Amino acid sequence: MKIRTKKGEIKEIIYNEKQLYNYGLNRLSSRDYLRAELFTKMSNLQPEADMVNGVLDKLEALGYVNDKRRIRAVFNSYKSKESSNKTKNRLIQKGATKDLIDEVLFEIEDTNSQTYEYDAETDASLVLLEKKFKSYNPENKDKMLRFLISKGYNYSLCSKVLRI
Numbered sequence: 001m002k003i004r005t006k007k008g009e010i011k012e013i014i015y016n017e018k019q020l021y022n023y024g025l026n027r028l029s030s031r032d033y034l035r036a037e038l039f040t041k042m043s044n045l046q047p048e049a050d051m052v053n054g055v056l057d058k059l060e061a062l063g064y065v066n067d068k069r070r071i072r073a074v075f076n077s078y079k080s081k082e083s084s085n086k087t088k089n090r091l092i093q094k095g096a097t098k099d100l101i102d103e104v105l106f107e108i109e110d111t112n113s114q115t116y117e118y119d120a121e122t123d124a125s126l127v128l129l130e131k132k133f134k135s136y137n138p139e140n141k142d143k144m145l146r147f148l149i150s151k152g153y154n155y156s157l158c159s160k161v162l163r164i
Helices: 017-030 035-043 049-061 067-078 084-094 098-115 120-133 138-150 155-162
Strands: 002-004 010-012
Touching: 017 035, 017 049, 035 049, 067 084, 067 098, 084 098, 120 138, 120 155, 138 155
Parallel strands: none
Antiparallel strands: 002 010
């Protein structure tokens, strides 16, 4: 059955559970998704939330949908680009729960603390500054501070790094 959306687009509603399951597999073949993200995509195609949740339960039981794995992947991909607080907010917007994010972040930090002797946030901020500004110039302190804050680092870390 086809319907017209508010934007005037024609969209097909999937009523068959098997088709919905195949749609989920198709989405997951390109990249990992959080359960909430997939729920949003599938609910656009199927108005019954029970059927969507049933399909998501099947995908989760088979190991195709794993929120912890997705959260870990997002943190690993953004750790050199922005602060962990900004990454947390990104994940919360996508539908991850705060408790699950904190649990995964604790596991990541626990693993890193066993292998490294330094603060990962400080190191990442120094790498970002080095990429952006090439060399330290006291005249650029304000610009460097604004840059780090725009990447989600808090003021105390920025002042520690820049020695303000």
